[in-house]
Amino acid sequence: MIQMPDFINQLNINREIIQTVVVIPSIILLRWLWLRFYFYRNPDMELEFKRRAMVVSRNLALLVGLIALTAVWATQIQHFALSMVALAAATVLATKELIMCLLGSMMRMITNQYSIGDYVEIANIRGRVVDINMFNTLVIQTGTSSQLTDLSGKTVSFPNSLLLNAPLSRDNVMGNYVVHTFEIPVPIRLDSDTIVPRLEWVLRDYCARYVLDIAQYFEEVKTQKMFVTPTAEPTITRMPRDTSMYCLVVRFASPLNKRLAIQQAILDEFIRIQYLLMSNDDNQ
Template sequence: MWDTILHYIQNGPVKLEIIESILMIAGILLLRTILLQAHFRSHPTMPIEEKRRWAVMGRNVTLILVIFGLTIIWAAQIHTLALSMFAVAAAVVLATKELIMCLSGSVLRATTKQYSVGDYIEVNGLRGRVVDINLFNTLMMQIGPNTQVGQLSGKAVSFPNSLLLSHSVQRDNVMGSYIIHTFDIPVPIHLDSDQIVPPLQQLLEKRCAPFVPAIEKHLEAVQTQKLFITPAAQPRITRVPHDDKVYNIVVRFASPLQLRLDIQQTVLDEYIRIQYRLLNPSA
């Protein structure tokens, strides 16, 4: 059998293309390995998220180069095959519609820089931290199930990149290492907001005070560099009517990305204590 295969490669109509394809793929894989290892050795203190981002980018670039190289090498055979399959072209397009949409969504993400590995995003109700991206889907560690908590659930969830064509993408860390975080607290309508908001505001300002000057400078730099309209860094609590049973207290503050959940939990804990005292005045 091996003699037959070797004879076909040596004397068949596509022997040169096979050899060129093997050498091209091996060369690209070797080059990717050398470049990544050299980059990692030159940056020994690189965080694991940054290494993951470089590895994912290297894999995707390698796949694109391999596809592009194979297309060039096999151009003549592809052209001949295309002519013979012209009658079924429409059926092929319909059969690969979802695949084409995934590729289009991947191109859209790359060109608009919607998100990358390590970002916190939400798409079509799916919320999590991105850990892997390829040409067809995105993998992230799920946040939930309670959106008010915002912690990683330990589950992985993936979605096809075609969702990027029909749904908006919410990205938490668009401001870099800092974030403007907002959450709602539903309050029974009979509880006096004047007894709830002032202590929460005082606590929130105390927690955020160490970060406000640095965040203000950072937001000014972001506004200058990216031409973003950046929000204020000062914490704020707003009262919003909802219905005849509850009203909402909207809490908004700026903080380092890794501390936003701690500050949110501190405010929620204080609200629960205040609510208990208001509902049990004799306790």
């Protein structure tokens, strides 16, 4: 009677190929079963968390698959590497960008720089993260200006290698709250003593309902994570720019989904004040 190992040898089937054929479908099946079980246990989960679970499980499955295949083909890889040292060196040079992308992805996972749903800006790319893999990050762009946070509907991806050599800013480092800052350029002939008090009144009116909760949350973050947290009180600072303009720097803390509405309210009030002041100047 022919034993199974002898039968396999007679078919001249490589053991590594059989293991590969078993490993890959197994990982895919386990990921699918885990997602089904996870979504079944959490039927009311928000779309953002479902998306995050899918991305994390996909990246984890890919990582496990790479480790498993490396273990399966370790002997063959070792023989190939010993016999093809020059080719391996050339391959490393040719795949330098891919290696840097993998290193950037590893650094992101280790340092937890950002995750799905975060607002980030890097190398003039600004948007909300919707997908992350081992080589690049996909974001939905926000407006063309850093003062705009509405999603434009356009997506752009950047290689994870950028994380190694470009500074990255993240808006919602404080979780569901954000400290938002924007500038308003003002003609030098408009009196800031007339403009600032009215803008401060609107700003404090919008932020009053959030200040105490945000201040308490910032104190908890300071205690738990030992972060140096900013103040939750809204402020407007006057800054000189040149002989024809000065700017008002508006800074406030708010829930992440309210910052654009508060910013727009301040800008609307400023436009009204500016119109009245300029109209009075023209009438004089």
